[in-house]
Amino acid sequence: MAKLDTPALEQSFLNNHGKNPIRAWLFSTDHKRIGILYLLSIGFFFLVGGLLGGLMRIELIAPGETIMDPQTYNGVFTVHGLIMIFLVVIPGLSAVFGNFFLPILIGARDVAFPKLNLLSWWLYIFGAILAISSQFLGSGAPDTGWTFYAPYSTETGSNVVLAVFSAFVLGFSSILTGLNFIVTVHRMRAPGMTWFKMPLFPWSLYATAWIQVLATPIVGVTFLMIVAERLFQIGFFDPSLGGDPLLYQHLFWIYSHPAVYIMILPAMGVVTEIIPTFAKKHIFGYKAIALSSLAIAAVGYFVWGHHMYTAGMSGTARWFFSFLTFIVAVPSAIKVFNWVATMHKGSITVRTPFLYTLAFIFLFMIGGLTGLWLGALATNVHLHDTAFVVAHFHYIIFGGMGFAFFAGLHYWYPKMFGKMYDEKLANVAFVIIFIGFNLLYFPLFIIGMQGMPRRYADYLPEYTGGHFWSTMGAIVLITGALLMIYNLIIRTRKKGTPAEMNPWGGKSLEWTLESPPKEHNFDEIPTITENPYNY
Amino acid sequence: MYPITPGVSNLAEGVDKTFMILFAISLFFLIGITIVMLWFVYKYHKKRHPVPSKSKGNNTLEVIWIVFPTIIVLILFYYGWIGFKPMRDVPEGAREVKVIGYMWDWDFEYENGKRSKDLYLAKDEPVKLNMVSLDVIHSLYIPAFRVKEDVVPGQTNFMWFIPSQVGQYEVLCAEYCGLRHSFMDAKAYVMEPEEFQSWLADFDPEETEHxxxxxxxxxxxxxxxxxxxxxxxxxxxxxxxxxxxxxxxxxxxxxxxxxxxxxxxxxxxxxxxxxxxxxxxxxxxxxxxxxxxxxxxxxxxxxxxxxx
Missing domain, CATH: 1.10.760.10 (Cytochrome c-like domain)
Incomplete structure (x- = not known):
């Protein structure tokens, strides 16, 4: 990465200027360096989480014990969820591309609080160390699932305290990033950039940041209540201590449902930037897209009860949460229609980032539409806590957020590192990933409908077919992902060609900068007269 | 094409009908939007369409695709709710069975005090399950009947249904409950009412347990x-x-x-x-x-x- 072989790299933010490289990176307050620190750490944990997921799929290739006993399996799906949720998808796009591109896209030289930004990354690393230690220290790896449902989580002998404390610390990292972005968007926009001249990725980051700031403290406190109940027998959730198990679920999902929007909103923002660039056409319905992000963030707060239809809530609460759940589907649909309409009468070039974007729309639709199946009361009763939920969730989070992340990575890679990857190889990797993904997760919809519960270390023989194909899909997916990583890291390092300033012909501010950008981004802060979609 | 066989309880019809409606609407939108999208990518490819349009949007279209999906989701909500509503309305005179869930097994207790490890049911007779947990949260799930309700310590949750076909069905635990969660299963045996009565009567309440x-x-x-x-x-x-x-x-x-x-x-x-x-x-x-x-x-x- 720091191989300086082009003139652009000489002046770029990647140049350490003779400073100790470790110090110059780990203690840098440059938003671009922090974005890359997040990229590397999140990328690492994505591989660890993916490997654990692969091990689960191998265990489930056939009924009976294949490679691990049930206790190990329960630990593995817990740490898979813990890593993927708290270390990969929640920071995900905001922490990587938000950090790198939010200031650039609004014409600023950094975020509002650069030191706080560095602290966020260090808190992330500290939280990650705690999460990993919880696997090895104390009385055994946590076996509660990432949801930590009480009273199981307050009674199990495994090391829950450290695991929930790690999530508590990671929550602070998320809150501080959100706070930083809110202030940055409010205070640091370039002269002339009014709210409705701001690009749509910053809009989505802004909506996300409010959820991070307002919802995360709730789950933080909830996790402390688990710790208090385990260490001091204070009865919040365990009925044998006078607590209420449903209270835990309410508090947990008040955060964890909006958390899904923390994951998906920036993903929607990224594809909203990519589509106009490759269609060479103004984004269709700018205001509708901007405001639908806020609508999702707002309504998304009031749908958490749809995780609890079968938990013993009152009948009124059940239909009310179902009603709101259906309403929140509308702003997502608006976005899909606007994306497709942007392509209408465009002048389209199909490059790697655009392929990932098309796949994103397709997979996100499957995730979203199956969300309606789960939001409907009658079908939820049958589907709740089955493999159908696992498939739906992965279509939204991996098919949605993950594919948008890959799209953003291929879109901005030349800008971030000043090198162009091998696009043919990138497209081959894309096809393998797309096929593997669908083969992995689609069968889970079917066996879920047939009654295969989730979090099962073993299963009845009638589900063997679906599980077998799902495991095959995992192997294909991992192959494709490794090929993508090889292409982006190893091959590009050796054979990558220097990237142009504007390889895709985009109109937003990052394409007016060198690839990679200078440390202070802009020599002169630009004055904005129009939004960046006027092709 | 349709992956599941019809359910065999009175509640299954509402659930399966909602499934059909959701399936049709989802398929329509998924295939429709995907085809339109791919068609645009083909038709407006740079080779065939070198000069892009200057259009920035269309307020009429925005209104249409706000109102139209809203109507559709409200219809879907309605079917989901109608299919669900009877699940909470227990008829008078339903046979009450107490369900005790614990790590990692089920006990079923009938009105005369008889207990069993599997659930015995009479065909076409309504049954209400009053469910308690001795430890953590479990969830009683009988896929064939399309019923599921969590079994939560500290409160009594219920479900009811009328089994409509004689046979043997899986009873599963759907809420993760620890080590042997995936083995916490039982059978539901649906019998002709006379057969069920004789099964129930085959019990000596005097035979006390230690x-x-x-x-x-x-x-x-x-x-x-x-x-x-x-x-x-x-x-x-x-x-x-x-x-x-x-x-x-x-x-x-x-x-x-x-x-x-x-x-x-x-x-x-x-x-x-x-x-x-x-x-x-x-x-x-x-x-x-x-x-x-x-x-x-x-x-x-x-x-x-x-x-x-």
């Missing part, structure tokens, strides 16, 4: 410790009393006899003397849960003829 066994069952010990000599998560109760135990204490391997003192200690401090071949920290102390007196009943029962 107090120790009742305590053991009520504390869900049997989820891990079998009564018949088979190895589960923990060692079996069968033949336990006075048997030689190879245990590890403070890192040293020793052999002890499972006498009264050993059994008391193993209930109150299960991880102190750990029997070879079993993991540590799976069982927690029952000091605050089972009284000394009740432990004596358990030991008394372990000494009894049936358990030797």
């Amino acid at each position: 107090k120790g066994l009742i305590i053991v069952r009520n504390n869900a010990c049997t989820g891990c410790h079998s009564l018949d000599g088979s190895k589960l998560v923990g060692s079996t109760f069968k033949g336990l009393y006075n048997a030689d135990r190879n245990v590890t204490e403070d890192g040293k391997q020793i052999t002890v006899k499972a006498d009264d003192e050993y059994l008391l200690e193993s209930i109150y401090e299960p991880n102190r003397k750990l029997v070879e071949g079993y993991p540590a920290n799976v069982m927690q102390s029952y000091r605050k849960i089972i009284t000394d007196e009740d432990v004596m009943h358990i030991i008394d029962w372990l000494k009894s003829e049936e358990m030797r």
Whole structure:
């Protein structure tokens, strides 16, 4: 990465200027360096989480014990969820591309609080160390699932305290990033950039940041209540201590449902930037897209009860949460229609980032539409806590957020590192990933409908077919992902060609900068007269 | 094309109908939007369409695709709700069965006091399950009947249904509950009403069980410790009393006899003397849960003829 072989790299933010490289990176307050620190750490944990997921799929290739006993399996799906949720998808796009591109896209030289930004990354690393230690220290790896449902989580002998404390610390990292972005968007926009001249990725980051700031403290406190109940027998959730198990679920999902929007909103923002660039056409319905992000963030707060239809809530609460759940589907649909309409009468070039974007729309639709199946009361009763939920969730989070992340990575890679990857190889990797993904997760919809519960270390023989194909899909997916990583890291390092300033012909501010950008981004802060979609 | 066979309870019709509607609408939108998208990519490819349009949007279209999806989701909500509503309206005179969920097994108790490990049902007769948990949250799930409700400690949740076809169906636990969650299953046997009546009557309420066994069952010990000599998560109760135990204490391997003192200690401090071949920290102390007196009943029962 720091191989300086082009003139652009000489002046770029990647140049350490003779400073100790470790110090110059780990203690840098440059938003671009922090974005890359997040990229590397999140990328690492994505591989660890993916490997654990692969091990689960191998265990489930056939009924009976294949490679691990049930206790190990329960630990593995817990740490898979813990890593993927708290270390990969929640920071995900905001922490990587938000950090790198939010200031650039609004014409600023950094975020509002650069030191706080560095602290966020260090808190992330500290939280990650705690999460990993919880696997090895104390009385055994946590076996509660990432949801930590009480009273199981307050009674199990495994090391829950450290695991929930790690999530508590990671929550602070998320809150501080959100706070930083809110202030940055409010205070640091370039002269002339009014709210409705701001690009749509910053809009989505802004909506996300409010959820991070307002919802995360709730789950933080909830996790402390688990710790208090385990260490001091204070009865919040365990009925044998006078607590209420449903209270835990309410508090947990008040955060964890909006958390899904923390994951998906920036993903929607990224594809909203990519589509106009490759269609060479103004984004269709700018205001509708901007405001639908806020609508999702707002309504998304009031749908958490749809995780609890079968938990013993009152009948009124059940239909009310179902009603709101259906309403929140509308702003997502608006976005899909606007994306497709942007392509209408465009002048389209199909490059790697655009392929990932098309796949994103397709997979996100499957995730979203199956969300309606789960939001409907009658079908939820049958589907709740089955493999159908696992498939739906992965279509939204991996098919949605993950594919948008890959799209953003291929879109901005030349800008971030000043090198162009091998696009043919990138497209081959894309096809393998797309096929593997669908083969992995689609069968889970079917066996879920047939009654295969989730979090099962073993299963009845009638589900063997679906599980077998799902495991095959995992192997294909991992192959494709490794090929993508090889292409982006190893091959590009050796054979990558220097990237142009504007390889895709985009109109937003990052394409007016060198690839990679200078440390202070802009020599002169630009004055904005129009939004960046006027092709 | 349709992946599941029709459900076999009175509630299944509403659920399956909602499935059909959702399936049709989802397929329509998924395929429709995907085809339009790919068609745009083809038709407006740079080769065929070098000059893009200057359009920035269209307010009429925005209104259409706000209003139209809103109507569709409200219709879907309605069907979901209508299919669900009867699940909460229990008819008068439904047979009540108590369901006790615990790590990791189910007990079913009928009106005359008869208990069973599987659920026995009469065809075409409404049944209401009143469900309690002895430890953590479980969830009773019978896929064939399209019913599921969590079994939550500290509260009694219910479900009801009318089984409509004689046969044998799977009863599963759907809420993750620890080590043997995936093995916490039972069967639901649906019988002709006369057959069910004779099954129910085949029960002698005078035949009292040992107090120790009742305590053991009520504390869900049997989820891990079998009564018949088979190895589960923990060692079996069968033949336990006075048997030689190879245990590890403070890192040293020793052999002890499972006498009264050993059994008391193993209930109150299960991880102190750990029997070879079993993991540590799976069982927690029952000091605050089972009284000394009740432990004596358990030991008394372990000494009894049936358990030797």
